[in-house]
Amino acid sequence: MKTTILQKPASFYDDFVLKGGTQTHNTHYCPGCGHGILHKLIAEALSDFNIQDRTVLISPVGCSVFAYYYFDVGNIQSAHGRAPAVATGYKRANPDSIMISYQGDGDLAAIGANEILQAANRGEQMTVFFVNNAIYGMTGGQMAPTTLIGQKSTTTPRGRTSQNEGFPLRMSEIIATLEAPVYVERVMLTDAKNIARTRKAVRKALKIQIDKKGFSFVEVLSACPTGWKMTPVNSKKWITDVLAKHFEPGVKKDESEDREPVITLHPQPHFDEFHELLDIKSLTDKIRGVKVPEVKPLADEIKIAGFGGQGILSMGYALANIAMGHRYQVSWLPSYGPEMRGGTANCSVKISDRRIASPLVDDPTVLVAMNKPSLKRFEQDVQPGGIILYDSGLIDTPPERTDLTVIGIPATDEADKLGSTKAANMIMLGAYAKLRGYLSEAYVCKALPMIIKNTMFRELNEQAFKRGMELVQ
Amino acid sequence: MSKVLIKGNEAVIRGALLAGCKNFFGYPITPASEIAEAAAYYFPLLGGTFLQAESEIGAINMVYGAASFSTRCMTASSSPGISLKMEGISYLAGAELPCVIIDVMRGGPGLGNIAPEQSDYNQIVKGGGHGNYRLITLAPNSAQEMCDLTMLAFELSDKYRNPAVVLADGIIGQMMEPVEFPEPVQVIPERPWAVRGTQDSHNLICSIQLDPDLLEKHNLHLQAKYAKMAKDEIRFEAIRCDDAEHIFIGYGIVSRILHSVVETLRAEGIKAGLFRPITLFPFPTPQFDAFAKDPKIKSLFVCELSAGQMVDDVRLAVNGKKPVNLHTRMGGNVPTVKEIVDKFKESR
Numbered sequence: 001m002k003t004t005i006l007q008k009p010a011s012f013y014d015d016f017v018l019k020g021g022t023q024t025h026n027t028h029y030c031p032g033c034g035h036g037i038l039h040k041l042i043a044e045a046l047s048d049f050n051i052q053d054r055t056v057l058i059s060p061v062g063c064s065v066f067a068y069y070y071f072d073v074g075n076i077q078s079a080h081g082r083a084p085a086v087a088t089g090y091k092r093a094n095p096d097s098i099m100i101s102y103q104g105d106g107d108l109a110a111i112g113a114n115e116i117l118q119a120a121n122r123g124e125q126m127t128v129f130f131v132n133n134a135i136y137g138m139t140g141g142q143m144a145p146t147t148l149i150g151q152k153s154t155t156t157p158r159g160r161t162s163q164n165e166g167f168p169l170r171m172s173e174i175i176a177t178l179e180a181p182v183y184v185e186r187v188m189l190t191d192a193k194n195i196a197r198t199r200k201a202v203r204k205a206l207k208i209q210i211d212k213k214g215f216s217f218v219e220v221l222s223a224c225p226t227g228w229k230m231t232p233v234n235s236k237k238w239i240t241d242v243l244a245k246h247f248e249p250g251v252k253k254d255e256s257e258d259r260e261p262v263i264t265l266h267p268q269p270h271f272d273e274f275h276e277l278l279d280i281k282s283l284t285d286k287i288r289g290v291k292v293p294e295v296k297p298l299a300d301e302i303k304i305a306g307f308g309g310q311g312i313l314s315m316g317y318a319l320a321n322i323a324m325g326h327r328y329q330v331s332w333l334p335s336y337g338p339e340m341r342g343g344t345a346n347c348s349v350k351i352s353d354r355r356i357a358s359p360l361v362d363d364p365t366v367l368v369a370m371n372k373p374s375l376k377r378f379e380q381d382v383q384p385g386g387i388i389l390y391d392s393g394l395i396d397t398p399p400e401r402t403d404l405t406v407i408g409i410p411a412t413d414e415a416d417k418l419g420s421t422k423a424a425n426m427i428m429l430g431a432y433a434k435l436r437g438y439l440s441e442a443y444v445c446k447a448l449p450m451i452i453k454n455t456m457f458r459e460l461n462e463q464a465f466k467r468g469m470e471l472v473q
Numbered sequence: 474m475s476k477v478l479i480k481g482n483e484a485v486i487r488g489a490l491l492a493g494c495k496n497f498f499g500y501p502i503t504p505a506s507e508i509a510e511a512a513a514y515y516f517p518l519l520g521g522t523f524l525q526a527e528s529e530i531g532a533i534n535m536v537y538g539a540a541s542f543s544t545r546c547m548t549a550s551s552s553p554g555i556s557l558k559m560e561g562i563s564y565l566a567g568a569e570l571p572c573v574i575i576d577v578m579r580g581g582p583g584l585g586n587i588a589p590e591q592s593d594y595n596q597i598v599k600g601g602g603h604g605n606y607r608l609i610t611l612a613p614n615s616a617q618e619m620c621d622l623t624m625l626a627f628e629l630s631d632k633y634r635n636p637a638v639v640l641a642d643g644i645i646g647q648m649m650e651p652v653e654f655p656e657p658v659q660v661i662p663e664r665p666w667a668v669r670g671t672q673d674s675h676n677l678i679c680s681i682q683l684d685p686d687l688l689e690k691h692n693l694h695l696q697a698k699y700a701k702m703a704k705d706e707i708r709f710e711a712i713r714c715d716d717a718e719h720i721f722i723g724y725g726i727v728s729r730i731l732h733s734v735v736e737t738l739r740a741e742g743i744k745a746g747l748f749r750p751i752t753l754f755p756f757p758t759p760q761f762d763a764f765a766k767d768p769k770i771k772s773l774f775v776c777e778l779s780a781g782q783m784v785d786d787v788r789l790a791v792n793g794k795k796p797v798n799l800h801t802r803m804g805g806n807v808p809t810v811k812e813i814v815d816k817f818k819e820s821r
Contacts, residue, residue, distance in 0.1 A: 018677075020684070053672040056541075059679070068677050074668035076541045077679030079564050082534035085526070089538025090668075092522045093496050093546065097670035115534070118527035268520035271657045277518050278487050280654045282475040317649065321478045324651050332478065332649040357732035359648055362809040 009043035011052045012070050019069045028066055032232025034189040034222025035064055035131065041195075041202045042100070042129065043071060049206060055098040056090060058083040060112075062104035063137045081112020084119035087126045095264065098209055099126040106136050109145040109169045116171070123180030123214045125262070127205045130171060130217065133224040134243060141227040145169045148246055153227075168246060172219045176252035182214040182259050184252040188221035188244055190236045197249075204256065212261040221247055283325050286450055290443045292326045298353050298438060301361045303378055304428075305346035306370025306391075311425035314452060315368070316347035319429060321451045322444055323351040331359035344373060366436075368428050370411070375399060389431055391424065407431065409471050415464060422457060423464035430468020441469065476651035481619035481641065482507035484652050485575055486515055488620035489547055491657045492627040494573070495521040496546035498535035500528060500554060503587040504643040505577040508549040529554040533561030533574075540570035541678040543667040545627050549575035551643075552593050553584065556601070562636060563602030566695075567680030571630035571664075573623065574608075575639045577646040578778075580805040588805020589643030591725060594782035597638050598753045605692055607699045609637035609706070610753040612724040616650035622751070624658070629706060631662045633698055640753060642778065644726040644807070699755075708751035709760060713739065717746025719817070720764055722787060723776045724750050726807065731776055733810045734817070753783070761790030773797045774817055776808065 008014070015024045029035045046052045052073055059067040061080035068075035074097070078086040083101040091099045101119075108116050108130050119126065135153055136142040142155040146168045150159040160168075176184040183205060187198040198220060205216035221243050223235035230238060269277060302319070306312045313334050320332040328351050335346040348361035367382045369375035369390040382388055384403040392398070392408030399406045409431045415424040426448070433439045444465055449458045479487070485508050489497070497512040509525065516523040526532035532548045539546035550558060555576045565572060578593045580586040595601070598610050609629050611622040619641060626637035668676045682688035710728075713735055714720060721731040728749040738745040748764075750757050764770050773795055775784040784799050791797060798820040802808050 054670045056668055056670045065681060068679065072675055074670040074675055075677045075679070076538065076668055077568075077677070077681055078537065079534060079560055082530065082537070082561070085531040085534035086538035086541075088524070088531075089496065089498060089535030089540075089546070090542055091538070092524060092535070093539035093542040093544045094670060114527055115531055118531060266517070266520045266522065269518070271659055274491065274519065274657045275654065278490060278515060278654070280477045280479070280487055280652075282477050285475055317478070320649065324476060324478055330478065330651060333644065334647055356650075356729075357736055358730040358810060359644070359650070359726075360730065360807060360809070362811065 009040060009047045011043040011046040011072055013072045016069045019066065027070060029063065030226045032223050032225040032235055033063070034133065034220065037189050037195060038129065038131065038198070038202075038220055038222065039067065039070055041199045045203045045206050046073065049210060051098045051206070051210060054096060055100065056094075057100045057102060058087050060103045060107040061138075062107050064102055064104060064131065065138065067102055081107050081110070082115055083107065083112065084115040084124070084126070084128070088119050088122070088124050091125055095125070098206065101126055101128045103128065103130055104137070105130070105132045105134065105144040105146040109171050113145075117174070120175050120181050120215055120217065121178050123262075125209055125212060125214060127209050128215075128217045129202070129205075130219045131222045132171075132219055132247060133222045133227065134168070135224050135227040137224045137227045146247070148242065170247060172217065172252045175217050180215055181217055181253060182208050183216040183254050183256050185254070186219040186221065186247060186249045186252065188239050188249050189223065190239050194249075208256050212263055213256060213259040214262060219247070221249070283321060283447060283450060287325065287443065287446050290440065290446050292440050292443050293438060295327050295353050296438060298328060298351060300349075300351040300366055300436065301364050302349040302351070302366040302368065303346060303361050303364040303381070304349065304368040304370075305344065305374030305378055308343045308345045310345070310370045311422060312345040312370060313347050315425035315429055316349045318448065318451045319432070320349050320351070322439060322447055325443060325447055326439060328353060329356050331356050333359050346374065366432065368432065369395065370424065370428070371395065372397070387435060389428060389435075391428070407435070407472065409468065411468070414467055414471065418460060418463055418467065420457065420460055423460050426461045426464035427468035427471070430465040431472050433465070434469040434472040441466075476653050478649050479616055479652050480507060480647060480649050481613070481616040482577065482646040483511045484616045484620040485549065485623045485639070486511035487654055488623035489573065489627070490515055490519050490521070491655060492624040493545050493658045493661045494547055494627065495544040496539040497521065497523045498526050498532040498539070498546070498548050500526050500532050500550065502551045502554045504579055504646050505549050505551040505554070505575065507646070508575055508577070512549075529557035530561065533558040533565070536572045537561055537565055537568070537570060540565065540572045541668045543664045543669055545571075545573075545631070545661060547573040547575070549577070551577045551579045552581050552590070555593060556596065559596070559602040562608070563604050563606060564680050565636045566602070566606035566608065567604060568678050569634040570636065570678065571634055572636050573626045573630055573639065574636060575623070576641065578640065578642045580803070586805050587643065589726060589807060590778045590803065590805060591642055591727070592779040592782065592803070593640065594753065594777070594779060597640050598756070598786075606695060607635075607702070607754050609633065609635055609702060610640050611637065612640050612751060612753050613645055614725055614728045614749065615645070616648060617652045619645065620652050620654060624655070631664075633702060634666070635698065640725070642725045703755040703758070706752060707755050707757045707759070709757045710747075710749045710751060712747040712749075714746035714748055716744055716769070718744040718769055718771045719774060720746050720748050720770060721774050721776065722748050722750075724753060724783065727776050727778060730808060730810060730813065734813045737810055737814055738817070756786050756790070758786075758790045761787060765791040765794035770795060772820070774800070774820065776800045776813060778802055778807065
């Protein structure tokens with residue numbers, strides 16, 4: 001006759017030292033509780049599949065918060081309901097691990113309902129064991145999202161009603177409606193036959209993850225004699241007679257035969273390639289052979305303003321980039337926050353030979369106004385002795401100020417003549433460059449195509465810039 | 474000199490990847506969304522992973538999961554999103570998990586608006602979640618520092634096994650400035666405590682201690698760690714403080730404006746200086762103590778984009794020995810140089 005020696009699975013610790021106290025061979029679970037049985041079925045499977053040394057188990061909040069006392073694997077204890085998110089993060093960082101999210105009904109179906117739904121929907125490569133005992137055990141018998149109608153708990157002292165608390169959630173059925181999950185089954189820890197079924201489900205769910213096929217979910221109807229105030233024997237009978245009537249056991253979804261392994265590869269480039277891949281090769285490195293003039297004392301505070309779509313921000317960006325290429329300190333700040341209203345756009349550019357303190361432009365030395373409202377808004381802010389460049393084709397009333405230089409540039413009209421209204425901003429840039437005299441034309445022409453990436457306007461931008469310079473003659 | 478003109482928010486992701494960050498989990502929110510967008514584009518290129526989480530809560534807990542393994546990981550958000558993350562941040566601090574959190578602050582309370590504010594100071598520097606914990610808090614004031622302090626955040630976070638926050642504001646995130654990017658970090662410190670899921674790392678990451686004595690012991694250990702940070706990690710910038718009679722104090726975008734204020738006042742012959750905390754935790758208390766004892770110094774002037782949150786720490790540090798004036802703006806408004814100069818003159 002063949003003899004089977006019953007022993008503790010190797011995936012359990014020999015002694016439950018973390019548990020503390022003297023009873024280091026017992027679990028902390030109550031007599032008749034299902035957790036111990038499920039723990040054992042999982043631990044046996046981990047040993048039999050030889051995956052103990054790559055398994056990471058999430059201990060949730062609830063009675064199984066101390067699952068890490070028992071499982072001799074990698075253990076992470078997580079916040080209430082967040083186990084599927086924690087498991088997702090871990091698994092993304094370590095795709096070769098076997099990830100088990102072990103959760104109770106409050107954790108999974110109430111406070112963490114979103115996390116489980118989203119992890120299931122992404123088809124995370126993890127195995128979820130969902131212990132449904134229709135009550136909050138750890139906190140002392142309060143209502144769970146799976147508490148039955150009429151069932152009494154400390155927070156439903158007269159029994160749960162659908163009017164006040166809604167209906168018990170059937171999580172397996174919900175998860176099974178999603179495309180991504182591979183396998184969803186509800187089992188129950190009642191008699192030998194059903195424990196054997198649970199054992200089979202546990203193994204199947206883990207095998208799916210070992211084969212990298214995706215997300216599997218096993219709901220386990222489990223007794224809580226303490227919370228239910230029943231004897232262990234009556235508790236098991238109650239599962240069969242009452243709980244299983246609402247939460248019907250069975251396979252809710254199984255596509256394990258049809259699924260292919262999902263393997264995500266992460267190519268790892270060499271460190272030498274990082275700067276290239278991160279697009280942080282500087283403009284000065286790219287532009288060779290164009291000498292820029294000596295840096296001279298400069299403190300330009302430029303406000304560029306107009307309608308959205310006039311290339312206001314990109315004119316400022318191009319100017320700041322070019323000035324940086326000329327070894328000046330620069331900053332560029334887009335209209336942002338409360339300023340962004342009514343389709344107008346503006347940006348502030350500072351260009352200086354010295355470190356730039358505030359990047360905000362309160363009183364510009366140069367105003368580039370591309371429409372009437374912008375001129376109206378900023379005209380009075382310009383510093384005496386400053387410059388106002390305005391689009392004289394779009395603005396029929398010129399600036400009133402007499403204590404500064406006012407130059408009308410028909411930028412939009414000239415851009416139209418060149419072939420596109422969109423080049424008006426580059427005409428203004430040319431006008432600014434000519435007026436201020438510190439930028440190299442050759443450098444600008446070489447840099448512009450690298451700064452404004454749209455190849456459609458490559459030649460046009462250069463022409464427009466040159467046209468702008470001519471207009472200030 | 475080899476510089477790139479780049480937005481602060483985008484410099485964060487370049488810095489993170491150069492620091493060896495491998496996993497990014499985030500949720501979109503203005504004005505921090507460029508960070509997640511840049512992460513989505515660049516993380517996969519450099520062998521990392523990006524995941525847009527279902528929620529801020531999901532994102533911070535994914536960070537908790539990834540941080541339990543031995544890679545560098547991060548998330549980014551803005552004020553209301555950070556409030557949602559607070560539970561997870563408390564768990565990260567309790568379990569002593571290194572990670573980097575970027576907070577590009579916006580206007581509050583509630584939905585507020587998307588304009589710059591600095592009203593997350595208390596929730597980041599003083600806690601925000603439950604329990605006695607501290608977050609290493611770095612306050613950049615330029616695009617360059619958005620890169621540099623993100624990299625430093627990873628380093629300090631690993632050094633102390635503690636979450637580190639880069640506390641920026643909307644303007645610092647949105648502004649473009651030249652940034653010089655360093656070479657990539659090639660060696661990440663060993664993490665013997667990590668749960669790698671191998672035979673030699675059957676470790677445990679948790680923040681639960683049922684025994685009051687053990688939990689108190691853990692708290693004392695954390696407090697000792699924070700005390701060590703306060704001793705070794707204070708960073709600040711002082712501009713023209715040596716002979717100053719009036720010290721202007723601000724961080725982030727405000728410190729840039731105050732720099733202009735100081736230059737303006739100096740031009741008028743007023744001996745003004747700028748003191749800018751770079752670490753908000755640990756707070757540069759010893760430096761303020763020195764100001765308090767310095768007979769030259771007549772007043773301190775704090776400016777914040779909040780109702781006045783950092784000013785509490787300044788007042789505690791100078792302990793009533795010097796007058797501390799305060800000018801604040803809220804709702805996304807940013808003070809002009811002239812406004813602050815006028816307020817300062819009124820306060821004299």
